[in-house]
Amino acid sequence: MSLAAIKQKATVLKARFVEGGALPVDCPVLLPADTLLDLYGEDIRTRAFLTHDPVRGEVILRPDFTVPVVQKHMAEGAEPARYTYAGEIFRRQEEHPERPSEYHQVGFEVFDRADPAGADAEVFARFSEVLSPFGLRAVVGDIGILIAAVAGLETSEARKSALMRHIWRPRRFRALLDRYAGRAAVPASRTALLASPDPLSLAGPMIGLRGAAEIAARVDALRADAQDPALPGDQVDLLEALVKVSETCGNALEQLRDIAVDMPAIAGAVERMAARCESLAAQGIDVTSLMFDANFGRTSMEYYDGFVFGFSAPGRPDWPLVASGGRYDALTRQLGQGREIPAVGGVIRPGLLVDLEEAA
Amino acid sequence: MSVKLGVPSKGRLMDKTFDWFRARGIGLARSGSEREYSGEVTGVEGVELVLLSAGEIPRELAAGRIHLGVTGTDLVQEKLVQWDQKVRPLAELGFGHADLIVAVPACWVDVNTLDDLDAAAAAFRARHGFRMRIATKYHRLVRAYLHEGGVSDYQLVDSQGATEGTVKNLTAEAIADITSSGETLRANHLKILAEEPVLRSQATLFKSRVAPLGESERETMRALQDRLGL
Numbered sequence A: 001m002s003l004a005a006i007k008q009k010a011t012v013l014k015a016r017f018v019e020g021g022a023l024p025v026d027c028p029v030l031l032p033a034d035t036l037l038d039l040y041g042e043d044i045r046t047r048a049f050l051t052h053d054p055v056r057g058e059v060i061l062r063p064d065f066t067v068p069v070v071q072k073h074m075a076e077g078a079e080p081a082r083y084t085y086a087g088e089i090f091r092r093q094e095e096h097p098e099r100p101s102e103y104h105q106v107g108f109e110v111f112d113r114a115d116p117a118g119a120d121a122e123v124f125a126r127f128s129e130v131l132s133p134f135g136l137r138a139v140v141g142d143i144g145i146l147i148a149a150v151a152g153l154e155t156s157e158a159r160k161s162a163l164m165r166h167i168w169r170p171r172r173f174r175a176l177l178d179r180y181a182g183r184a185a186v187p188a189s190r191t192a193l194l195a196s197p198d199p200l201s202l203a204g205p206m207i208g209l210r211g212a213a214e215i216a217a218r219v220d221a222l223r224a225d226a227q228d229p230a231l232p233g234d235q236v237d238l239l240e241a242l243v244k245v246s247e248t249c250g251n252a253l254e255q256l257r258d259i260a261v262d263m264p265a266i267a268g269a270v271e272r273m274a275a276r277c278e279s280l281a282a283q284g285i286d287v288t289s290l291m292f293d294a295n296f297g298r299t300s301m302e303y304y305d306g307f308v309f310g311f312s313a314p315g316r317p318d319w320p321l322v323a324s325g326g327r328y329d330a331l332t333r334q335l336g337q338g339r340e341i342p343a344v345g346g347v348i349r350p351g352l353l354v355d356l357e358e359a360a
Numbered sequence B: 001m002s003v004k005l006g007v008p009s010k011g012r013l014m015d016k017t018f019d020w021f022r023a024r025g026i027g028l029a030r031s032g033s034e035r036e037y038s039g040e041v042t043g044v045e046g047v048e049l050v051l052l053s054a055g056e057i058p059r060e061l062a063a064g065r066i067h068l069g070v071t072g073t074d075l076v077q078e079k080l081v082q083w084d085q086k087v088r089p090l091a092e093l094g095f096g097h098a099d100l101i102v103a104v105p106a107c108w109v110d111v112n113t114l115d116d117l118d119a120a121a122a123a124f125r126a127r128h129g130f131r132m133r134i135a136t137k138y139h140r141l142v143r144a145y146l147h148e149g150g151v152s153d154y155q156l157v158d159s160q161g162a163t164e165g166t167v168k169n170l171t172a173e174a175i176a177d178i179t180s181s182g183e184t185l186r187a188n189h190l191k192i193l194a195e196e197p198v199l200r201s202q203a204t205l206f207k208s209r210v211a212p213l214g215e216s217e218r219e220t221m222r223a224l225q226d227r228l229g230l
Helices: A003-019 A033-040 A043-047 A066-076 A116-134 A143-151 A157-165 A170-180 A188-195 A212-227 A233-244 A249-262 A264-282 A329-335 A350-359 B011-022 B057-063 B073-079 B114-128 B139-148 B183-187 B215-228
Strands: A030-032 A050-053 A057-061 A081-090 A102-111 A137-142 A246-248 A291-293 A307-312 A323-327 A343-348 B003-008 B027-030 B039-042 B047-052 B068-072 B087-092 B098-105 B132-136 B154-158 B174-179 B190-192 B199-201 B203-208
Touching: A003 A081, A003 A102, A003 A116, A003 A350, A030 A033, A033 A043, A033 A057, A033 A066, A033 A329, A043 B139, A066 A081, A066 A102, A066 A329, A066 A343, A102 A116, A102 A350, A116 A137, A116 A264, A116 A307, A116 A323, A116 A343, A116 A350, A137 A143, A137 A264, A143 A157, A143 A233, A143 A264, A157 A170, A157 A212, A157 B114, A170 B114, A188 A212, A212 B114, A233 A249, A246 A249, A249 A264, A249 A291, A307 A343, A329 A343, B003 B011, B003 B057, B003 B215, B011 B027, B011 B203, B039 B047, B047 B057, B057 B068, B057 B073, B057 B087, B057 B203, B068 B073, B073 B139, B073 B199, B073 B203, B087 B215, B098 B114, B098 B139, B114 B132, B132 B139, B139 B154, B183 B190
Parallel strands: A137 A291, B003 B047, B003 B068, B132 B154, B132 B174
Antiparallel strands: A030 A057, A050 A057, A081 A102, A102 A343, A137 A307, A246 A291, A307 A323, A323 A343, B027 B039, B068 B203, B087 B203, B098 B174, B098 B190, B098 B199
């Protein structure tokens, strides 16, 4: 696989997105680290290359295009907008040293608030079309349904926001759910704390920036939480049934509508999925055979909060996804400090397409 | 060519390593003056003693410049990505015990588990506008541990020494460090989270999986391992 072949492939793909109405954009390779650190936290250090610039401080080798493209759009773009880009991105591969730490991505992003279902369908259809010669397997999902389900749980706001924070960490999410449902044992330290009438009086000298008021506030929150009734078991069961839905879109929709009868909070999100399926069909996508997986996109794509999709190479289970994407409205809200620009997009790895062609 | 054995170049770790080998009939000693970092080996032919800083031994093993090395499990796992493909532990030597732990101020009566730490970190970030700082020099191990434990909204800040003092000095809210008795922690008003430690470490004899071995070194290695009862 030669670099020239990958660049050639990237150029061709980018041209296809331009034909689809996208404006080509370019982004710097060296980005200020603070925005990305703020978004992803410490985990970004395991995934990206950070380095130090004596003048600009901490900088990062572009780990993806999404964040700089969103920032560029917010600074100078007009809506609606479609962008495409191609270039190298850099990822540390501590877990998979056999994978390259520098590779090419070609992307397509749509900023359009008028018709989200239509924009989702347009992006997926464009990817499906340019990838059609490669025999890839597509799967779609919808994080929005899970978010709606959590928002609708019969429990305190504090518990809901804790669950919401951990939607993208399924194991931690599960542990919280078990605790709120009274299915997990309360740690002895917690029981002792709650039994103590004035725990702070035994705290010893106060040191550090986190002050007595903050500690007292959390003790109060824990006391209030201990008074909250357990999350009803049937709600936990429904949530579990929901994340297990893995079917063709038509069947998945049916199952989700069944769940929505007992969990009315998700009805709106399920109907938005139905509207998306119609838009996909209108774009010529065969939704009767398209796979839907409710859990898809929960582990690796933290900023996606609605529609998600991926294309994988059958017979290459060791490969990462060849293409992936989704809707990231919340990311634009965070980057725009309150200003939100509904956005959906995705990326293709041209290097993997070249590998597939050479293996054929 | 000879089999190169890397041993910490000073202090208790060196003395205890020498003791451990002596008990198995192999004499290790510094040659020349106290200041000279070279050594001699008796009781087995073809082994060369290389005195190194304990922190450099993992790297030398992974690069194949030494065949055997004594260092802490903590240093091997922190410094070597996919350490188990580069070195193989041959024997735990029974000294240099230390746990890598996460500690928070003792006054944090509400924080005892990783679950508590995560909740406190979220509230801290909302209130102070930045992520809770955890001071450590074991970045990779601690990051992996906290990721596994589902803790977010924290940041690691580098501390190469006197880490227990960072909380009082307001340069960190919590720490992750090696401790053996916990006395320094208590003296600095810190407590260990009631969780499994990040790592239980002790001085360990490692064998490089990459250092080239010729026919004669292979023989020496066998003789040495025989003598050590490995």
